[in-house]
Amino acid sequence: IEHADIFEAVCGFLTPNDTVEINGHLGPITGHVMTRGCFETLGIRPALGRVLAPADSIAGARRVTVLSHEAWENQFGRNQSVLDQSVKIEGEAYAIVGVLERGFTGLQVGFNSPLYWPLRNQIDTASGPSPAAMLPLDIFARLRPGMTVQDATTRLEATWPHILDVSLPKQFSGVRRDRYLKSRLVVTEASTGMDYYGMRRGFEKPFRVLLAIS
Numbered sequence: 001i002e003h004a005d006i007f008e009a010v011c012g013f014l015t016p017n018d019t020v021e022i023n024g025h026l027g028p029i030t031g032h033v034m035t036r037g038c039f040e041t042l043g044i045r046p047a048l049g050r051v052l053a054p055a056d057s058i059a060g061a062r063r064v065t066v067l068s069h070e071a072w073e074n075q076f077g078r079n080q081s082v083l084d085q086s087v088k089i090e091g092e093a094y095a096i097v098g099v100l101e102r103g104f105t106g107l108q109v110g111f112n113s114p115l116y117w118p119l120r121n122q123i124d125t126a127s128g129p130s131p132a133a134m135l136p137l138d139i140f141a142r143l144r145p146g147m148t149v150q151d152a153t154t155r156l157e158a159t160w161p162h163i164l165d166v167s168l169p170k171q172f173s174g175v176r177r178d179r180y181l182k183s184r185l186v187v188t189e190a191s192t193g194m195d196y197y198g199m200r201r202g203f204e205k206p207f208r209v210l211l212a213i214s
Contacts, residue, residue, distance in 0.1 A: 007152075046101065057120055066116050069103070
């Protein structure tokens with residue numbers, strides 16, 4: 001999709017529900033795990049420190065995270081020394097490198113995320129390291145000037161079978177392979193966020209979603 005010459009920028013993300021310790025408070029939160037360049041794609045700037053950088057996604061890089069402005073206010077009282085502190089996500093320490101500008105609460109409608117951290121190029125699974133590209137990411141993309149959502153839909157539908165074919169994980173076979181190759185494409189305007197659960201209620205089978213920011 002990144003090479004389809006339809007979008008200026010593309011962002012993939014996951015929304016895991018993890019156990020997190022923030023400033024001594026332990027509990028479950030829904031965070032955002034993001035591919036490189038997400039904040040640039042979305043036009044989100046830091047209020048303090050920096051946003052996630054491409055180098056943060058490299059395997060072996062220091063584990064880092066950025067806070068939402070609301071989390072900075074509620075958990076740290078707007079203390080600027082927050083950049084010297086860390087949080088724990090599933091027991092692993094992540095250094096706080098930035099605070100996002102006020103008003104950005106996440107990519108899913110109705111679910112405010114306090115934490116954002118990078119998706120590594122290689123992830124650890126039960127069977128060992130695995131490419132992050134194999135994960136079922138949701139995607140936001142910024143359209144090129146002059147490109148409409150309908151234009152993007154038409155062009156992507158023409159190339160979608162090829163995209164699925166070249167991205168098919170090698171270990172997929174049988175029913176799993178067939179299901180992957182039958183994945184559906186949905187393109188919709190998403191400048192105000194992704195109404196994930198509202199969209200899903202209308203479909204019986206899982207599908208892949210690509211959301212375009214105009």
